[in-house]
Amino acid sequence: MSVKERKERERAARERLIVAAARELAEQQGWDAVTTRRLAERIEYSQPVLYSHFRGKREIIGAVALEGAAELASAVRAATAAVNGPRERVAALARAYLDFAERNPAVYDAIFQLDGGLAYAQEDTPEQLKDAFAALMENLAEVAGDGIEPGLFTEVFWASLHGIATLTRTKRLLPEYAEARVELLVDRLAML
Amino acid sequence: MSVKERKERERAARERLIVAAARELAEQQGWDAVTTRRLAERIEYSQPVLYSHFRGKREIIGAVALEGAAELASAVRAATAAVNGPRERVAALARAYLDFAERNPAVYDAIFQLDGGLAYAQEDTPEQLKDAFAALMENLAEVAGDGIEPGLFTEVFWASLHGIATLTRTKRLLPEYAEARVELLVDRLAML
C-alpha cells in the first residue's frame, strides 16, 4: 500500500502549500485579497481543489491561525527564557507579543480578529490556542499578586496587549508613545 | 428659495434614514448582512440612491461610527457625572464603556474594528472621535499618577478596555471573570 501512503504525503504537502500561500498572500496584500481564485492560481490548481482540503475560506483562515498561534507561543517563550527577574521577563513578554503582532499582522488577525471557525476558552479549543495562552500564563503567574488567580490575571494582561496591538495597527494610537505604553502597562499591572 | 430648503431637509432626512437602517440591520444580522441591496430595500429606494449620499459602503459604516462615537462619549459622561470618588468614577467609566460595547456590538465594530475611512489620532480626526477620547481622558487624568501624561495613560486604559471588549465579544475570555477583570484593571492601572 505504498501508493496510498505516497498519495497521502502529497496531499498533506499540498495542504501545507495552500496554508502557506494563503498566509503569504494575506501578509502581502491583506486578507481581502485572499480570494479562492487567487489562492488557486498561486498553488497552480483550480479552485475546487481547495474545497477538497478545507470546507471553505473560513477553515483556511483557521489553519493559518493555528500555525500562527504555535509561532506566537514559541516567540513568547523564546523571548522570556533567558531573561532574569520577573519585571524584565514580563516586559520581554509584552514586547515579544506586540512585535509578533506588528510583524505578522495578517496572521495576528487570523488568530484574534477573523472568524476561523475555531473555539476559544473551551474544552474543544485546539491545542495550539491553549498553548499560546499557556505560554503567556507561565510568565505572568508569578506577578499576578496575592489572591489573584493566574488565569484571571493573564486574561487581563493579554487583553491589554491585544488592545494595544490592534489599536496600534489601525493607527488609532500615537506612535511616539509605543514604548511608554509598554512600560506603563508592565509597571502598573504586574505586582513586583 | 423655500423649495431648495425643503429639498435639502428631505435629503438630510433620507440620509439619517440610511444611517439608521444600516445600523439597525447591522445590529440585527451583523455587518455582513448590510448589503447595498438590502439597505436600499429597507429605505424603499434603489441602490444608486445610496451613492448619491455616500461614496460607498465604507462611508456608510463611517457615518454609523461617528453617530456611535457621540453616543459612547455621552454614555461615559453620564455614567461618571454623578459618581463621587476617583476610584468609583473610573470603575463606572470602565463598566459604561464595556456595557456600550456589549449592547451595541455592530456600532462598536464600526467605530473601532471596521474600516469606515476615518482618520484617528490626527488633526483631521472627526470631532466625535476626538470627543469620545476626551470623555475618557476627563475622568482618567486624575488617576494617571505622577509624571504620567494623561494622554498616554488614557491610551493604555482605553486599549485595555478595548481588548477586553473585543475578546469578550468573540468569546475568547471566560464569562465568569467579567466583573473580576474590571476590578483588577481599575485597581492596578489607576493610581489612587
Place this chain on the structure above:
DNA sequence: CAGCGATTCTAGCATTGCTAGACAACCGAG
C-alpha cells in the same frame, strides 16, 4: 494494455459593491 475509480477541471450559480444610461418628476418662465 484496458477498464475503472479517484481526482481535477471547466463551467456555472447566486450574491456582492458599484455604475452607466434611460426615464420621469418637478420647478420656474412665459
Place this chain on the structure above:
DNA sequence: CTCGGTTGTCTAGCAATGCTAGAATCGCTG
C-alpha cells in the same frame, strides 16, 4: 396652464466573490 430643462431616480448591467455540479482526465490494478 404649458412647455423646457434641470434634477433626481430607476432599470439593467459590470466584474468579482464564495462555492458546487457534472464532465473530463489521470493513474492504478488486474
